[in-house]
Amino acid sequence: MKKFLFETVLLFILVALTINYINSLDRPPRVEKILTIKKKLDIINLGTSHGNNFRYSGLSIYGGAFNRAGNTLYYDLQNYKFVKKHLADSAVIMLPVSYFAFGLDENRNDKGVDNPFVNDFYEYLPRKSIYSYSAKRDISLKVNRIQKNFRNLIPKKKKVKKKTNKKSKKDKKVISFDTVAHAEMLKEFAIKRVVHHKKIGSFASPEKNVNYLKMLIADAKQAGYRPVLITVPYYKEYAERFEAEWLAENYDRYVSEISSQYDIPYLDYGKDDRFSFKAELFMNSDHLNKKGIASFNEILFTDLIKLGIISKDDVLQKKNK
Amino acid sequence: MLFNSLDFAIFLPLVFILYWFLTNRNLKAQNLLLVLASYFFYGWWDWRFLSLILFSTLVDYSVGIALSKQTDSTKRRMLLWTSILVNLGFLGFFKYYNFFLDNFVTAFSFFGTEIQANSLNIILPVGISFYTFQTLSYTIDIYKRKLEPTKDLVAFSAFVSFFPQLVAGPIERASNLLPQFYKKRIFEYSKAADGVRQILWGLFKKMVIADNCAEYANEIFNNSADYNGSTLFLGALFFTFQIYGDFSGYSDIAIGTSRLFGFNLKQNFAFPYFSRDIAEFWRRWHISLSTWFRDYLYIPLGGSRGGTWMKVRNTFIIFIVSGFWHGANWTFIVWGALNAIYFLPLLLRKKNRVYLGAISTKYHFPSLKEGGSILITFVLTVLAWIFFRAENIGHALSYFTEIFSMSLFSRPEILPWELISLIILFMGVEWLGRNGLYALDGLNTIKSSFIRLGFSFVLIIITILYMSNTEQEFIYFQF
Numbered sequence: 001m002k003k004f005l006f007e008t009v010l011l012f013i014l015v016a017l018t019i020n021y022i023n024s025l026d027r028p029p030r031v032e033k034i035l036t037i038k039k040k041l042d043i044i045n046l047g048t049s050h051g052n053n054f055r056y057s058g059l060s061i062y063g064g065a066f067n068r069a070g071n072t073l074y075y076d077l078q079n080y081k082f083v084k085k086h087l088a089d090s091a092v093i094m095l096p097v098s099y100f101a102f103g104l105d106e107n108r109n110d111k112g113v114d115n116p117f118v119n120d121f122y123e124y125l126p127r128k129s130i131y132s133y134s135a136k137r138d139i140s141l142k143v144n145r146i147q148k149n150f151r152n153l154i155p156k157k158k159k160v161k162k163k164t165n166k167k168s169k170k171d172k173k174v175i176s177f178d179t180v181a182h183a184e185m186l187k188e189f190a191i192k193r194v195v196h197h198k199k200i201g202s203f204a205s206p207e208k209n210v211n212y213l214k215m216l217i218a219d220a221k222q223a224g225y226r227p228v229l230i231t232v233p234y235y236k237e238y239a240e241r242f243e244a245e246w247l248a249e250n251y252d253r254y255v256s257e258i259s260s261q262y263d264i265p266y267l268d269y270g271k272d273d274r275f276s277f278k279a280e281l282f283m284n285s286d287h288l289n290k291k292g293i294a295s296f297n298e299i300l301f302t303d304l305i306k307l308g309i310i311s312k313d314d315v316l317q318k319k320n321k
Numbered sequence: 322m323l324f325n326s327l328d329f330a331i332f333l334p335l336v337f338i339l340y341w342f343l344t345n346r347n348l349k350a351q352n353l354l355l356v357l358a359s360y361f362f363y364g365w366w367d368w369r370f371l372s373l374i375l376f377s378t379l380v381d382y383s384v385g386i387a388l389s390k391q392t393d394s395t396k397r398r399m400l401l402w403t404s405i406l407v408n409l410g411f412l413g414f415f416k417y418y419n420f421f422l423d424n425f426v427t428a429f430s431f432f433g434t435e436i437q438a439n440s441l442n443i444i445l446p447v448g449i450s451f452y453t454f455q456t457l458s459y460t461i462d463i464y465k466r467k468l469e470p471t472k473d474l475v476a477f478s479a480f481v482s483f484f485p486q487l488v489a490g491p492i493e494r495a496s497n498l499l500p501q502f503y504k505k506r507i508f509e510y511s512k513a514a515d516g517v518r519q520i521l522w523g524l525f526k527k528m529v530i531a532d533n534c535a536e537y538a539n540e541i542f543n544n545s546a547d548y549n550g551s552t553l554f555l556g557a558l559f560f561t562f563q564i565y566g567d568f569s570g571y572s573d574i575a576i577g578t579s580r581l582f583g584f585n586l587k588q589n590f591a592f593p594y595f596s597r598d599i600a601e602f603w604r605r606w607h608i609s610l611s612t613w614f615r616d617y618l619y620i621p622l623g624g625s626r627g628g629t630w631m632k633v634r635n636t637f638i639i640f641i642v643s644g645f646w647h648g649a650n651w652t653f654i655v656w657g658a659l660n661a662i663y664f665l666p667l668l669l670r671k672k673n674r675v676y677l678g679a680i681s682t683k684y685h686f687p688s689l690k691e692g693g694s695i696l697i698t699f700v701l702t703v704l705a706w707i708f709f710r711a712e713n714i715g716h717a718l719s720y721f722t723e724i725f726s727m728s729l730f731s732r733p734e735i736l737p738w739e740l741i742s743l744i745i746l747f748m749g750v751e752w753l754g755r756n757g758l759y760a761l762d763g764l765n766t767i768k769s770s771f772i773r774l775g776f777s778f779v780l781i782i783i784t785i786l787y788m789s790n791t792e793q794e795f796i797y798f799q800f
Binding site: 001003007011014015018019135136139140143144146147150 | 326327341508510513514517770774777778781782785786787788790
């Protein structure tokens with residue numbers, strides 16, 4: 001019996017080590033990013049795709065963006081807990097809260113029970129952090145990753161690229177930016193987008209989400225970090241379609257309550273004139289483009305200096321570069 | 322509980338530890354543990370149907386004892402019929418009620434009489450066809466005075482519900498399995514290690530071969546109107562390997578699991594796709610069911626004795642009943658009848674027992690004649706499986722029509738080389754191990770445990786790397 005048990009356990013360990021090795025060969029970029037934090041983080045942001053508006057490159061302080069598209073406040077809390085060990089003393093935690101954030105349920109079941117939203121979290125979060133953890137799903141995802149990584153190990157034939165008439169850089173420059181057409185596109189996009197965001201924004205009960213955000217802030221404050229609530233800039237066609245009553249009912253009251261309860265700053269750029277009317281700053285109705293991001297970060301960091309959250313030196317470094 | 326599930330991966334080691342470390346000194350306790358584990362295993366799927374197993378167990382246990390005490394032949398016959406009616410009554414109701422009802426309604430409406438009858442929404446209890454046949458063989462053998470009844474209710478319950486083979490066989494005879502519950506089991510390293518290897522081989526067959534083939538077979542069969550003849554033939558080939566990998570894989574896991582607990586179950590598949598004629602195929606495919614029908618239906622009907630008419634009648638009866646056992650659908654009946662048509666020429670020419678021995682024992686490769694016979698038998702089997710897999714007779718016929726058209730010679734529209742390579746590798750290993758009880762049986766002769774362990778390691782890694790992403794139930798669960 002001893003020999004049998006020894007061999008069985010040995011076989012199990014060998015298999016576990018091998019699959020763990022193959023599993024670690026390649027991971028999705030956002031998983032790799034959170035698993036390979038190199039330095040202590042002075043500033044981070046969480047949130048949904050609206051968190052893409054933050055840029056830390058060029059700052060003398062070290063920052064990291066840990067947002068993801070359509071993220072829920074539950075996983076903001078879990079991501080915060082996960083990166084907490086990498087945070088510098090009194091790090092700034094920027095919390096961009098989307099208009100729909102309080103209405104999402106933990107696992108985004110508005111997209112269907114088996115939606116792939118949580119798949120990434122299975123790759124790095126501990127089991128207890130995953131809402132409605134399913135061992136079956138965990139194994140299935142790991143097997144998929146192992147199989148994918150294994151197939152990537154097998155060299156593939158290089159595909160012969162077809163020659164295409166690519167436009168030269170000069171040709172590209174000739175194409176002018178049509179502001180009117182772009183504004184029209186943003187409007188059309190905003191109409192669809194707002195309908196969708198209002199729908200998902202009232203999918204689940206907000207109380208639980210408010211609580212998750214409160215837990216995050218309370219823990220951050222207790223640890224000496226400095227959380228900041230933010231509403232990122234939206235294009236007017238998007239922002240204005242959220243009526244004052246809707247916002248008051250589903251968003252403003254929670255943000256105001258949390259901000260005052262924990263005495264933390266709340267920066268609202270949602271309907272800021274410096275962005276809202278400028279179509280040329282937006283990629284789509286609620287996401288800034290490269291130019292918009294540069295403009296937003298300059299304003300944001302100036303405001304953060306005014307509030308004493310970061311020092312002038314932290315940003316001056318950026319200007320010097 | 323599925324063998325290829327996480328639940329079973331936790332359940333099996335737990336029962337193993339309790340069995341060998343906690344209850345190993347007391348045979349009764351060990352048997353009781355097996356009964357409880359088996360009921361848990363079955364109840365995991367649907368606990369309500371445990372009552373059927375329990376009822377069937379109590380009836381057959383009581384009938385067995387009553388039969389041994391009774392000398393009056395009329396009363397003995399009545400007791401036997403009680404057992405048959407209870408077991409086949411359950412099976413008939415759960416499996417065939419709607420089929421007969423629908424066909425009666427159709428038949429009456431054909432003659433102009435409209436009958437109002439509503440089908441029932443009946444859930445088919447998993448494995449009912451297997452355990453009812455197993456318990457039936459017990460009472461029939463006692464009736465025929467071939468077997469002494471047991472007075473040990475726990476051992477009998479363990480025999481009826483033994484979890485490794487409860488839901489999809491092998492259908493064990495009481496004469497083989499029941500006595501094993503009376504004797505103290507002693508742990509044997511070689512038996513257990515070989516059992517683990519057989520489980521791994523079964524999992525490979527199921528998760529790599531069967532489940533990957535299922536994806537393509539389902540796609541092609543479900544959209545058969547969209548594909549050309551060569552693709553449809555390929556679809557039938559994929560189903561051929563799916564059903565073999567699925568069912569023989571289940572049997573391997575069942576036999577391997579039993580060996581972990583010190584039990585020996587009978588071989589259920591003996592490399593059937595290397596058969597040289599249909600008669601040999603049926604001696605190698607689902608052996609426990611074929612022999613059940615042979616002993617309890619074919620031989621009582623007269624077998625191959627008597628005149629030509631008798632032989633033809635008995636052959637058709639056994640094959641059609643065997644087809645019907647698989648499911649309440651005309652497709653299974655036609656599948657059975659088609660196999661009878663394949664088999665009859667051999668029987669009538671008295672050539673049905675030509676190939677009784679092993680295949681190509683002297684050489685690594687079959688002779689040209691042997692190879693040709695294997696190929697013909699295999700193609701006949703593939704074509705018969707089309708009826709087995711088709712939704713209905715119309716579907717099967719249209720599938721056949723497209724296969725036997727000029728489009729059979731066009732390039733298949735689906736050609737998954739990776740899967741085809743895996744099937745070739747799989748059949749290669751099966752060919753090399755064709756003279757053992759299962760393909761990897763020969764590994765027992767290797768003395769180095771390092772090599773044996775290495776082989777198991779490679780097998781597990783290949784299974785993980787190539788297992789299908791879609792979990793499929795075992796096909797035979799529905800039977």
